[in-house]
Structures are given as C-alpha cells and as structure tokens.
Amino acid sequence: MEIFKKIAPFRAFLKEIRGTGKSIGLVPTMGALHKGHLALIKTSQAENSLTVCSIYVNPTQFNNPVDLQKYPRTLDKDVDLLEKVGCDVVFCPDNDEMYEGESQLHFDFGVLDKVMEGRFRPGHFSGVALVVSKFFNIVLPDKAYFGQKDWQQFAIIKKVVEELKFNIQLHSIPTYREHDGLAMSSRNLRLSGVQREKATVFYHALMAAKDQLNHGKDVRDVKLLVNNMINGTQDVRLEYFEVADSTNLNVLDFVNGAKKPILCIAGYVGDVRLIDNTFLD
Numbered sequence: 001m002e003i004f005k006k007i008a009p010f011r012a013f014l015k016e017i018r019g020t021g022k023s024i025g026l027v028p029t030m031g032a033l034h035k036g037h038l039a040l041i042k043t044s045q046a047e048n049s050l051t052v053c054s055i056y057v058n059p060t061q062f063n064n065p066v067d068l069q070k071y072p073r074t075l076d077k078d079v080d081l082l083e084k085v086g087c088d089v090v091f092c093p094d095n096d097e098m099y100e101g102e103s104q105l106h107f108d109f110g111v112l113d114k115v116m117e118g119r120f121r122p123g124h125f126s127g128v129a130l131v132v133s134k135f136f137n138i139v140l141p142d143k144a145y146f147g148q149k150d151w152q153q154f155a156i157i158k159k160v161v162e163e164l165k166f167n168i169q170l171h172s173i174p175t176y177r178e179h180d181g182l183a184m185s186s187r188n189l190r191l192s193g194v195q196r197e198k199a200t201v202f203y204h205a206l207m208a209a210k211d212q213l214n215h216g217k218d219v220r221d222v223k224l225l226v227n228n229m230i231n232g233t234q235d236v237r238l239e240y241f242e243v244a245d246s247t248n249l250n251v252l253d254f255v256n257g258a259k260k261p262i263l264c265i266a267g268y269v270g271d272v273r274l275i276d277n278t279f280l281d
C-alpha cells in the first residue's frame with residue numbers, strides 16, 4: 001500500500017496510474033475507521049482498478065473547536081486496517097498541505113445548507129464542499145464513495161459536482177450499523193459504556209417514527225413522539241428531527257405525495273454529537 005502525505009508526489013503517482021488506463025475510486029474520510037468506512041472501500045475496490053482512501057480531519061468543517069480537538073485520531077491503526085483490507089493508496093496530508101493560511105473561499109448552497117445540519121452547524125457544509133473539491137482536484141477520481149448516514153452532505157457534494165462540472169460519478173452506500181442498530185460512527189469511540197447503550201435511542205426513535213408515519217400519523221405528532229423518546233432518556237438531548245424530501249432536502253409537514261422522504265435526526269449523548277437517518281418506505 002502506498003502512503004502519501006504530500007500532494008505533488010501523490011499527483012505524479014496518480015498520473016502514471018491514469019496513463020495505464022486504470023480507473024480510480026476515492027473514499028474521503030476523517031479516519032478512526034470502522035466497518036462503515038470499510039464498506040465504502042470494498043465497494044470502490046469492486047468497481048475500480050485502484051482505490052484511494054483519504055484520511056484528513058478537516059478543520060474548516062468544524063464549527064465547534066472542542067469537537068475538532070476531541071475528534072478521534074487513530075492514523076496508525078487506520079493504516080494497518082487499510083493495509084489488511086487491500087486498499088491501494090492512503091492520502092493523509094496535514095493542514096499546511098491542504099490550506100495555505102485561512103481560506104477565503106466560501107460556498108452557499110441555498111436551502112441545502114440552511115436546514116438540519118446546516119442550521120445547527122453554520123459553515124460546516126462550506127468546509128465540506130471546500131475540502132472535497134480539493135480532494136477531487138488532487139485525485140481526479142472516476143468515482144467517489146460516500147455514506148448514506150451523511151445524506152445532506154451527499155446532496156451538497158452532488159451539487160458541487162454538478163456546478164463545478166467535476167467528471168466524477170458519485171455513489172452513496174447504505175449505513176452500516178452495530179448489532180443493536182446504532183449507526184457506526186468515529187464519534188462512537190468517545191462514548192462511555194453507559195452512553196453507548198443510551199445512544200441506540202436515536203435508532204429506536206427513527207424506527208418508531210417510520211412505523212408511525214407508515215401508519216398514517218401526522219408529522220407533527222411523530223415529532224412529539226421522537227422528542228419524548230430522546231429527551232426522556234437521561235444524558236441524551238435532541239437537536240432536531242425532520243422529515244425531508246430526500247432529493248432537495250425541503251423539510252416536509254406532510255409525507256403524502258412526497259417523493260422518497262427521508263427521516264433525519266441529530267442530538268447529543270453527553271457532549272458527543274450523533275446523527276442518523278432512514279428513508280421512509
């Protein structure tokens with residue numbers, strides 16, 4: 001497995017690969033890798049000649065400095081894991097390599113970055129769009145892989161690809177879960193044993209909400225139910241629960257007639273912020 005920390009030699013390496021007609025798949029991550037990330041890697045391996053995994057904790061997408069500071073960093077372990085699953089290339093730059101001073105480039109996505117995550121994490125998606133654009137420009141992959149868990153992020157990246165005319169096919173991979181339903185997340189590493197148990201309430205609330213909506217309950221009543229389930233759990237706090245049109249992320253008050261609605265939830269267990277979602281079927 002090749003490991004690059006610098007852009008110039010990484011670009012030269014990829015240019016040679018491309019010259020031999022090989023296809024390149026990119027899986028951008030912030031590390032602390034788990035089986036969810038590996039599902040993305042595996043899909044890329046099945047669909048491309050060469051798979052690149054980037055590991056970079058991007059400061060411009062953190063609106064909360066404590067969250068950035070406490071974000072788990074396990075690079076050595078991640079590299080071992082990637083080697084074991086046969087990933088071809090790891091790109092793990094530092095901040096100086098990715099940013100020369102403070103970036104003045106900001107993105108505005110209209111509705112897409114004003115609701116849900118965008119409402120509670122101002123500037124987050126601008127930072128995501130910036131770093132993903134940099135990765136796309138450096139790697140020039142044929143395909144790039146993202147998780148459904150970050151559905152709003154996927155919608156934003158789709159917009160970036162459309163607007164900036166990146167010649168890249170995007171793929172969204174279903175959320176990989178623990179045996180009890182908790183969505184795998186690097187942030188789960190920060191949960192204590194008791195908090196880890198409680199964190200499943202987000203999954204249970206999503207499932208209960210889906211069931212109620214499928215039985216014709218009003219979105220308003222379902223929001224109340226979710227609020228009670230989450231905030232009724234000690235040490236757990238709901239930030240938002242929304243039902244949205246998964247294509248344009250417009251928040252919905254009614255699901256009747258809506259195209260493929262998605263149920264999105266975010267909140268805290270202690271000071272650890274978790275998100276999850278599920279499609280209404």
Ligand code: AMP
Binds near residue numbers: 146173176177
């Ligand atoms: P992160 O390292 O959290 O920035 O995630 C890197 C990529 O992995 C993103 O596209 C995420 O959506 C995806 N991802 C994170 N958790 C999961 C999961 N449990 N299942 C599938 N993909 C995931």
